[in-house]
Amino acid sequence: MLSETTLSDLRASLEQERSDLRARLGEMGLLSGGDLAFDQNFADSSQVTAERGEVEALAGNLRESLTDVEAALVKLDNGTFGACESCGQPISPARLEAKPAARLCMDCASRR
Numbered sequence: 001m002l003s004e005t006t007l008s009d010l011r012a013s014l015e016q017e018r019s020d021l022r023a024r025l026g027e028m029g030l031l032s033g034g035d036l037a038f039d040q041n042f043a044d045s046s047q048v049t050a051e052r053g054e055v056e057a058l059a060g061n062l063r064e065s066l067t068d069v070e071a072a073l074v075k076l077d078n079g080t081f082g083a084c085e086s087c088g089q090p091i092s093p094a095r096l097e098a099k100p101a102a103r104l105c106m107d108c109a110s111r112r
């Protein structure tokens with residue numbers, strides 16, 4: 001069972017992570033879900049194409065992390081935090097401390 005202290009520490013780090021992720025997505029102009037801003041004059045350059053691919057991959061990761069972090073904060077509020085979304089078993093505190101936004105227990109995560 002997670003102690004109140006651990007839970008409030010995890011909440012603090014999740015809130016920190018959420019604002020970091022929002023800031024990074026905001027810098028990339030991605031919070032609204034719009035297209036990435038690139039200079040159209042260079043749209044044909046293969047270097048820009050490669051960069052765009054990298055940025056899109058990064059943006060996808062950031063959005064995914066943000067979704068996980070927001071889901072974890074909702075679960076903290078409704079008291080379901082720390083339960084595996086697949087099997088319902090408690091996720092180990094060590095795993096949650098390493099990755100507060102984890103949705104799956106170690107077993108389920110390793111089966112994917």
Ligand SMILES: [Zn+2]
Binds near residue numbers: 085107108
């Ligand atoms: Zn599980």
